Amino acid sequence: MTEESNSPMTDTDSTTTGPLVPEDITADSPFTLPGFFDALSEGRLMAARCTECDTHLLPPRPACYGCGSRAVTLSEQPRTGEVISYTSVNRPPSAFDQLAPITVAVVELDSSARLTGRVAASLEDVAIGDRVELRVCDPEAVDIDPDFDLSYEEEWPIHVFELL
Amino acid sequence: MSTAHLIAVGSSPLGKTDLPGRDLFSRALAEAFEELPDPADVVDGLYVGAQSERYENQIMQGTLMAEWAGLRNVPAERVEACAAAGALALKNAVRDVRAGVHDAVLACGVEKMTAGGTEGATNALGAAFERALEQRSGITAPATYALLARRYLHETDATERDLGRIAVKNHRNAADNPRAMFQQAVDIDTVMDAPDVAPPLKLYDCAPVTDGAAAVVVANDEVAADLQSRPDAVRVAGVGSAANNLAVAERDLTFVEGANVAASTAYEDAGVGAADIDVAEVHDAFTVCEALLAEAAEFAPEGRGIETVEDPGDRSAGWTDVQINTSGGLKARGHPIGATGLLQAVEAYEQLTGRAGKRQVADADTALLINEGGVADAHTVAHVLTAQ
Numbered sequence A: 001m002t003e004e005s006n007s008p009m010t011d012t013d014s015t016t017t018g019p020l021v022p023e024d025i026t027a028d029s030p031f032t033l034p035g036f037f038d039a040l041s042e043g044r045l046m047a048a049r050c051t052e053c054d055t056h057l058l059p060p061r062p063a064c065y066g067c068g069s070r071a072v073t074l075s076e077q078p079r080t081g082e083v084i085s086y087t088s089v090n091r092p093p094s095a096f097d098q099l100a101p102i103t104v105a106v107v108e109l110d111s112s113a114r115l116t117g118r119v120a121a122s123l124e125d126v127a128i129g130d131r132v133e134l135r136v137c138d139p140e141a142v143d144i145d146p147d148f149d150l151s152y153e154e155e156w157p158i159h160v161f162e163l164l
Numbered sequence B: 001m002s003t004a005h006l007i008a009v010g011s012s013p014l015g016k017t018d019l020p021g022r023d024l025f026s027r028a029l030a031e032a033f034e035e036l037p038d039p040a041d042v043v044d045g046l047y048v049g050a051q052s053e054r055y056e057n058q059i060m061q062g063t064l065m066a067e068w069a070g071l072r073n074v075p076a077e078r079v080e081a082c083a084a085a086g087a088l089a090l091k092n093a094v095r096d097v098r099a100g101v102h103d104a105v106l107a108c109g110v111e112k113m114t115a116g117g118t119e120g121a122t123n124a125l126g127a128a129f130e131r132a133l134e135q136r137s138g139i140t141a142p143a144t145y146a147l148l149a150r151r152y153l154h155e156t157d158a159t160e161r162d163l164g165r166i167a168v169k170n171h172r173n174a175a176d177n178p179r180a181m182f183q184q185a186v187d188i189d190t191v192m193d194a195p196d197v198a199p200p201l202k203l204y205d206c207a208p209v210t211d212g213a214a215a216v217v218v219a220n221d222e223v224a225a226d227l228q229s230r231p232d233a234v235r236v237a238g239v240g241s242a243a244n245n246l247a248v249a250e251r252d253l254t255f256v257e258g259a260n261v262a263a264s265t266a267y268e269d270a271g272v273g274a275a276d277i278d279v280a281e282v283h284d285a286f287t288v289c290e291a292l293l294a295e296a297a298e299f300a301p302e303g304r305g306i307e308t309v310e311d312p313g314d315r316s317a318g319w320t321d322v323q324i325n326t327s328g329g330l331k332a333r334g335h336p337i338g339a340t341g342l343l344q345a346v347e348a349y350e351q352l353t354g355r356a357g358k359r360q361v362a363d364a365d366t367a368l369l370i371n372e373g374g375v376a377d378a379h380t381v382a383h384v385l386t387a388q
Ligand SMILES: [Zn+2]
Pocket: A050, A051, A052, A053, A054, A055, A064, A065, A066, A067, A068, A069
């Protein structure tokens, strides 16, 4: 095993295009949820990028649903993108009652990766094609019932999009 | 390979009932076996579809349902794929009968959704969505489907009123279905004036929270032939299933590719094409699903699935003359999650054996069922059923 395979790969330092080895998959790697949310806490939104078909997978995972390849590498994502679809959750799960109604959107980042998130705007102010930017929040700053979190999720940041 | 036949069906009352899950199952079982010997003398295995243990704090549903049916020391398993659990139970029963593992299998489904009120159902159903980014953004089932509906209305010339007309059609069908939760028609103004749930979806775009159970008996040629009291069994001619994306963000919002794969696989297995299907029960958990599934099943050209409400003669070129959701669909017949796929089979059985009363489609001899779980086709199970 090479020295490099002990640390998570990014697009800038990746030298491998094959499957992850077991030692790559630890809680400090963004290929796992703890590592993904650690990076997000520090302001880095990470996806896996398939080196075979260029599909972006967010959060990162060990194989590409687009083509089946395990030749995936980490890729830091842009924080800006556009609204693909949106709605309002008028009756959210009970842990989110304090946030209702919640505007949510599917956002396509400028890299082509997609993720769902809340939008910090009322429904009437959002339209398909709107430009948005990702903001990362301390979980304690978001009014979600703490009982919602599983024990290992308590420190994970919460993301939200802001209209540009 | 043995042929799999559907030889008997049953369902419980659907709606907000005073019966817990096991008792709902007892009702469905009693109807299915009304003219049959004891279950223990007919079936040698059981599958039960059940979405969530959160409703009644009960897992081990396979063992429980087997006991209630008088079955002992036979394989009895709960299967789970959110709202596709019922068809998954049917699929497994058909697979076992075809493979010769069992001569006959009981496929059933049950859900006691009203146990924790609307809030309990919302929280239980929320577990079907991707946890790390989507559940933690506060999404719900109506919201995920609203994301599909918004995009469908954006990419096609369909309108919110067109979606509402699907609800009107399905209520009209349910008015003629004695099994249905809502046996009354609604008009388009009522639908359009109803409160928003997750825009553009309003109250009547959404299937209800429903208690209910269903049970069907799947048997091989010999068992089907022996049970002369129900000679008009239907044949399960084709099966297909597929898993697609879990996260709504990562899926195609306007084409349910996994459902297309599942339906195509079932057609190929049965040796039929979309144009051969006379009646179809498709998973209209939200009105937009019926339009999307009409396209995925290749009944409708791309972007024209919304014409499901029109009489066959009034649809665009490229549409088949299929009649969709004659039962009233999930919207109006009711949607007890784990039982829904089997309630679809109940309707097909009634249509293909001439038992559908005022809903009867003349000369119906081939049916398609599409049952989905998670957002859209996160999991799809499709069956083709044919009259004997
Ligand atoms: Zn790929």
